[in-house]
Amino acid sequence: MSRLNLDDFSDLIERPDSGVRRDAEERRERLVVPPGALGRLDELAEWLAAAQAAVPVRAVERPRVVLFAGDHGVAGLGVSGRAAGTAHELVRAVLDGGRPVSVVARRTGVPVRIVDAGLDCDPELLPEDVTRHRVRRGSGRIDVEDALTVEEAEQAVRLGMAIADEEADSGTDVVVLGDLSVGGTTAAATLVAALCGTDASVVTGRGGAGIDDLAWMRKCAAIRDALRRARPVLGDQLELLAAVGGADLAAMTGFLLQASSRRLPVILDGVVTAACALVAQRAAFRSPDWWLAGQLSGEPAQAKALDRLALTPVLDHGVTVGEGTGALLALPLLQSAAALVAELPERDRPAAADEEKAELPGG
Numbered sequence: 057m058s059r060l061n062l063d064d065f066s067d068l069i070e071r072p073d074s075g076v077r078r079d080a081e082e083r084r085e086r087l088v089v090p091p092g093a094l095g096r097l098d099e100l101a102e103w104l105a106a107a108q109a110a111v112p113v114r115a116v117e118r119p120r121v122v123l124f125a126g127d128h129g130v131a132g133l134g135v136s137g138r139a140a141g142t143a144h145e146l147v148r149a150v151l152d153g154g155r156p157v158s159v160v161a162r163r164t165g166v167p168v169r170i171v172d173a174g175l176d177c178d179p180e181l182l183p184e185d186v187t188r189h190r191v192r193r194g195s196g197r198i199d200v201e202d203a204l205t206v207e208e209a210e211q212a213v214r215l216g217m218a219i220a221d222e223e224a225d226s227g228t229d230v231v232v233l234g235d236l237s238v239g240g241t242t243a244a245a246t247l248v249a250a251l252c253g254t255d256a257s258v259v260t261g262r263g264g265a266g267i268d269d270l271a272w273m274r275k276c277a278a279i280r281d282a283l284r285r286a287r288p289v290l291g292d293q294l295e296l297l298a299a300v301g302g303a304d305l306a307a308m309t310g311f312l313l314q315a316s317s318r319r320l321p322v323i324l325d326g327v328v329t330a331a332c333a334l335v336a337q338r339a340a341f342r343s344p345d346w347w348l349a350g351q352l353s354g355e356p357a358q359a360k361a362l363d364r365l366a367l368t369p370v371l372d373h374g375v376t377v378g379e380g381t382g383a384l385l386a387l388p389l390l391q392s393a394a395a396l397v398a399e400l401p402e403r404d405r406p407a408a409a410d411e412e413k414a415e416l417p418g419g
Contacts (some may be wrong), residue, residue, distance in 0.1 A: 060210045062293045062309075062339035068317045069340045072106035080105035083112065086402040097393035100348070100370070104394055107321045107346060108229075112398040116391045119166050120223060121157065121232040121380050122311070123150070124216070125186075126174035126304030128239025129197035130282070135242050135275035137266045141194065143238045144177035147186065150236065150379065157234070157379040164388060168380075170236065171219055173212055174303030189215050195302035198243055199281035202299050209298035209306045216310025224318040231315060232350070232387055234325040234380025237304055242275055244331035245357040246282040246300045250290060251334050252360050256280035259357035261327065266376070293339050301335075308332040316343040323350040323390070324367070325383035326376075327358035334361045348390070350383025351375055 080102045085091050091098065105113035125147050131140035138146075147170055149155045153162065161168050172179075172187045176194030179187040191212045195203040204212065223231055245259040252259075256279040260272060267275065282300045289295040297306040309332040315322050316336075324333055324347055336343050349367040352359065353376050362369065370389055375382035 060213060060294065062313065065313045065317060065340035069342045071342050071345045073109045076109050076111055077102050077106035079111045080113065084397055087400045088403050089400055094396060097396060100390050100393040101397040104321065104390060107319065113394045115394055115398065116230050118227050119230040119232065119387055120228045121161055121166055121168040121234065121384055122219065122223065123168065123170045123234045123236050123380055124304040124307050125170055125172050125236040126302050127176035127194040128237060128243055128302050129195055130199060130242050130278050131239030132197065133274055133278050134271055135278055136238050136263055138238045140238060141176040143236055144175050144181055146236045147182055155379055156377050156381045157384060160381060160384050166384065173215060173307040191215060191303040198246060198300045199278045203243065203302045204298045204306065206295055206298045208303065209294050212303045212306035213310035216307035217314035220311045220314035220318060220320065224320045231320060231322045232380050232383045233308065233322050233329050234378060234383060235304055235328040236379060237328065240304065240328045241355065242278055243300060243302050243305055244328045246279050246286055247331040248334060248357040248361045249279060249283055250286040251338060252364055254360065256283060259360060261355035261357060293335050297335065305332050309335045312336040313340060313343060316340065316346040321346055323348045323383040323386055325350055325380045326353040326378050327355035330358045330361035333365055337365055350386035353382060
């Protein structure tokens with residue numbers, strides 16, 4: 057098998073249908089509620105109509121949360137609010153229904169799928185349908201070594217592509233994308249800093265579990281050291297993911313690219329998905345047209361990435377927990393936007409005779 061070239065996606069991914077979007081805008085102007093009265097809901101509905109190539113827009117009936125899970129060796133430096141190698145505990149808690157994403161998904165009736173790309177645990181601790189895709193056990197410590205080999209990075213990207221195909225083929229109409237990781241925000245911030253040409257201090261945040269000032273300083277130093285390793289491979293997305301990404305991040309990048317090529321809309325969650333989106337955009341500049349930024353998490357690297365992607369978050373509630381929770385909260389707004397423009401009646405048009413009478417002098 058020849059080596060995967062992510063730049064090939066540039067030719068595979070097309071923009072959503074602009075003609076359909078214009079038709080959706082014109083139809084919106086005829087509804088009983090004046091244009092602009094629904095605020096950003098109009099924009100969301102028009103984006104979805106273009107992605108579906110359908111006017112009126114169809115209801116979102118088969119959404120799914122897809123979470124990629126992995127452990128990052130850099131967490132061993134004490135850069136995370138969670139102990140290194142404990143991402144499997146998050147996975148188990150989600151499966152058992154005890155995490156925020158579990159609660160919101162239950163209330164909204166959205167199924168959750170978890171894909172183990174690189175957890176650092178015995179596979180027997182989790183269901184086989186979660187662990188069967190694992191690329192490797194944990195990712196390397198990116199401040200001093202590669203997260204993956206290039207071969208592993210390609211395997212992870214192909215894993216994400218395969219999951220996107222499975223979702224598209226099964227009829228999923230919108231994916232809420234998130235991560236379950238320990239140390240993932242450090243790798244994500246490194247990718248964002250490398251691709252945006254910024255310093256470590258500009259992108260270093262507190263992570264989903266929160267860290268104190270000393271841990272923040274350790275995290276900043278780790279990102280600084282990882283950046284030195286990232287800059288020489290900026291010209292090759294696969295090598296970049298191998299150097300400073302991780303199995304879960306590489307898989308999410310592959311998922312985003314393949315989902316865009318399959319015309320499958322995706323709602324991004326926090327800084328990890330934003331970093332993967334930035335790598336995917338580097339490979340295929342049209343791909344961000346298929347994504348919504350579900351929320352602004354407060355992580356500086358996420359804000360930097362979304363600015364580069366030209367994506368405006370749907371929500372800004374300061375949800376830092378990760379797990380796709382913030383993006384899932386945005387899903388009902390998208391569903392409501394679609395329902396409103398599809399189901400609101402159009403204004404009554406004057407009868408032809410009345411129109412002719414109105415045109416007569418003195419009419």
